[in-house]
Amino acid sequence: MTQPVFWALVGMALVVMGLYALIVHAHLLRKVLALNVMSSGVFLVFIGLARRAPGEDAPLAADPVPQAMVLTGIVVAVAATGLALALIVRQRALTGRTTLNDDVGR
Amino acid sequence: MPLELLGPGWSGPHWMLAAVFVPLSAALLSFLLPRLASPLGLIAATLTAVAALALTREVMAEGTTRTLLGGWATPLGILWRADGLSAALMAMTAIVGVMVSLYAAAYFRHEAHERAYFWPLWLMLWAALNALFLSADLFNLYVTLELLGFSAVSLTALGGGAAALNGAIRYLLVSVLGSLSYLLGVALVYHGCGSVDIGLVAACVPDAPRPAMQVALAAMIAGLLLKTALFPFHVWLPPAHGSAPAPVSAVLSALVVKASFYLVLRLWLDVLGGGDGDGGGRWVAELLGALGAAGVVWGSVLALRQERLKLLIAYSTVAQIGYLFLAFPLALTGDAVAWTGALYLALAHGLAKAAMFLCAGNLLRFGGHDRIAELDSAVHRLPLTLTAFALAGVSIMGLPPSGGFIGKWLLLKAAFEQERFLLATVILLGGALAAAYVFKVVGHAFTPAERERRVRSVPPDMEWSAIFLAVAAIVLGLTLPLISPLLQVGTASAASAAVTLMAEGYA
Numbered sequence: 001m002t003q004p005v006f007w008a009l010v011g012m013a014l015v016v017m018g019l020y021a022l023i024v025h026a027h028l029l030r031k032v033l034a035l036n037v038m039s040s041g042v043f044l045v046f047i048g049l050a051r052r053a054p055g056e057d058a059p060l061a062a063d064p065v066p067q068a069m070v071l072t073g074i075v076v077a078v079a080a081t082g083l084a085l086a087l088i089v090r091q092r093a094l095t096g097r098t099t100l101n102d103d104v105g106r
Numbered sequence: 107m108p109l110e111l112l113g114p115g116w117s118g119p120h121w122m123l124a125a126v127f128v129p130l131s132a133a134l135l136s137f138l139l140p141r142l143a144s145p146l147g148l149i150a151a152t153l154t155a156v157a158a159l160a161l162t163r164e165v166m167a168e169g170t171t172r173t174l175l176g177g178w179a180t181p182l183g184i185l186w187r188a189d190g191l192s193a194a195l196m197a198m199t200a201i202v203g204v205m206v207s208l209y210a211a212a213y214f215r216h217e218a219h220e221r222a223y224f225w226p227l228w229l230m231l232w233a234a235l236n237a238l239f240l241s242a243d244l245f246n247l248y249v250t251l252e253l254l255g256f257s258a259v260s261l262t263a264l265g266g267g268a269a270a271l272n273g274a275i276r277y278l279l280v281s282v283l284g285s286l287s288y289l290l291g292v293a294l295v296y297h298g299c300g301s302v303d304i305g306l307v308a309a310c311v312p313d314a315p316r317p318a319m320q321v322a323l324a325a326m327i328a329g330l331l332l333k334t335a336l337f338p339f340h341v342w343l344p345p346a347h348g349s350a351p352a353p354v355s356a357v358l359s360a361l362v363v364k365a366s367f368y369l370v371l372r373l374w375l376d377v378l379g380g381g382d383g384d385g386g387g388r389w390v391a392e393l394l395g396a397l398g399a400a401g402v403v404w405g406s407v408l409a410l411r412q413e414r415l416k417l418l419i420a421y422s423t424v425a426q427i428g429y430l431f432l433a434f435p436l437a438l439t440g441d442a443v444a445w446t447g448a449l450y451l452a453l454a455h456g457l458a459k460a461a462m463f464l465c466a467g468n469l470l471r472f473g474g475h476d477r478i479a480e481l482d483s484a485v486h487r488l489p490l491t492l493t494a495f496a497l498a499g500v501s502i503m504g505l506p507p508s509g510g511f512i513g514k515w516l517l518l519k520a521a522f523e524q525e526r527f528l529l530a531t532v533i534l535l536g537g538a539l540a541a542a543y544v545f546k547v548v549g550h551a552f553t554p555a556e557r558e559r560r561v562r563s564v565p566p567d568m569e570w571s572a573i574f575l576a577v578a579a580i581v582l583g584l585t586l587p588l589i590s591p592l593l594q595v596g597t598a599s600a601a602s603a604a605v606t607l608m609a610e611g612y613a
């Protein structure tokens with residue numbers, strides 16, 4: 001197993017674990033954490049698989065483009081987490097609940 | 107080689123930049139100057155619409171327009187491209203945007219808190235939409251998707267009530283999940299192609315390692331379907347669209363869901379070449395068509411069962427989104443008629459659904475509630491609003507001469523020509539169910555309620571902007587010769603365009 005494939009598989013494992021937690025946990029804070037684990041997984045796949053010369057089995061060289069992209073992704077993830085936490089805190093202050101309503105989809 | 111940006115006079119690239127940077131700067135400015143938010147917002151909305159419509163005219167006259175941001179060539183630079191598809195959607199956004207802005211200025215007149223946050227978020231959302239329609243770079247598209255998602259979520263929560271907050275949180279979780287799935291796809295595409303420029307990726311997909319590319323595109327499309335609220339991913343949409351303030355619901359239903367649909371279409375046509383070539387693409391198209399058909403039926407039935415007007419309109423959006431996906435199996439034969447039909451339907455739905463939500467806002471303001479059974483002869487007191495609702499309903503049902511009619515007729519034509527009678531039945535059934543739920547509302551508006559209620563007056567601007575949009579949805583049906591050249595998608599290949607561009611500026 002080559003190094004990029006190893007990191008990609010670790011990243012995918014994080015994505016799957018995050019997705020599972022997002023679905024099974026009802027508490028909103030856990031859902032936000034699950035999304036954070038998922039995004040870390042995606043970033044790991046992105047960085048792990050990036051190669052300088054695509055399509056060749058050249059020795060690994062750092063490719064700055066995906067790093068810049070992942071940096072942007074991290075900023076987005078932080079913003080999403082902040083927005084989600086603000087909304088959750090506000091909902092808890094208003095209603096005392098920290099879960100989603102179940103009465104949708106009727 | 108830097109592109110010539112400062113040529114004589116204004117041309118396509120200038121209008122492109124203006125369509126994004128005017129609302130973006132106005133968003134920041136109106137956040138800093140909350141007292142001036144309304145006038146600033148209205149001026150910015152007008153300028154943005156002028157830029158978008160001028161760009162559309164340019165694209166109609168000159169064909170696809172491009173610009174490289176900062177003069178950096180692909181693959182490192184970011185390409186902006188306006189073709190017929192992006193121009194048509196930007197023009198629709200401009201018309202809806204101006205009317206919603208006029209409406210919002212009246213709607214939030216006495217609510218300083220909401221007004222101070224509405225304008226920056228709405229202008230940010232508009233900038234993100236225009237940037238999304240213009241970007242020809244998968245990662246830049248991810249950034250615009252997130253900008254769009256965050257401003258849409260914040261707008262949903264604007265009212266601050268418990269239902270709005272809950273809807274907004276659900277919307278945010280779904281939106282982030284969809285974007286992450288999309289980003290995972292981008293990561294795999296970058297791995298396979300070493301670029302995220304749509305043209306370069308399209309040129310590389312046929313030679314790239316197949317399983318990785320299939321997983322990548324599947325992840326991207328699945329994430330976008332979640333954001334588009336295609337059945338069965340629609341459960342987040344009604345609570346979010348139903349609990350937001352009226353101008354916000356109009357924007358979310360008319361414009362925001364179209365953005366992710368547009369992106370699915372871009373990937374399908376420009377990167378996958380319309381799904382032809384092998385059995386896998388055919389299978390995916392049939393699946394999308396089946397989900398679309400299920401969405402048409404399920405969304406319409408649920409719309410019919412709703413007791414609150416805004417939820418009825420929101421479920422109607424689920425049904426109308428379904429229609430857009432019926433074009434995927436119908437276009438497999440290489441026939442562009444189905445695409446033109448679906449896009450016509452997308453434009454008509456944008457105008458009509460915005461009108462409907464604005465009408466719902468008027469009725470809510472008027473009676474203090476939106477329970478359909480208690481609309482209480484609203485037709486006598488808000489005749490303009492009810493006229494607008496009925497006209498928008500004509501387009502949603504697909505009766506002539508509306509834009510919705512043209513869209514459904516083109517889809518039906520494709521379905522009959524290919525003897526896909528099941529899809530044709532779904533198209534007709536969806537129209538009949540739409541008629542049922544529109545008449546349910548109109549019928550109750552003619553019936554007096556049992557007891558008198560206290561009512562509030564509705565400012566005339568709010569009635570006129572609704573009726574303008576509804577009339578626009580009808581008029582759209584009469585302008586087919588004018589608009590259809592813009593919607594001839596699925597014929598021109600982005601790959602060849604990118605090759606030309608590279609030959610010009612990148613070599």
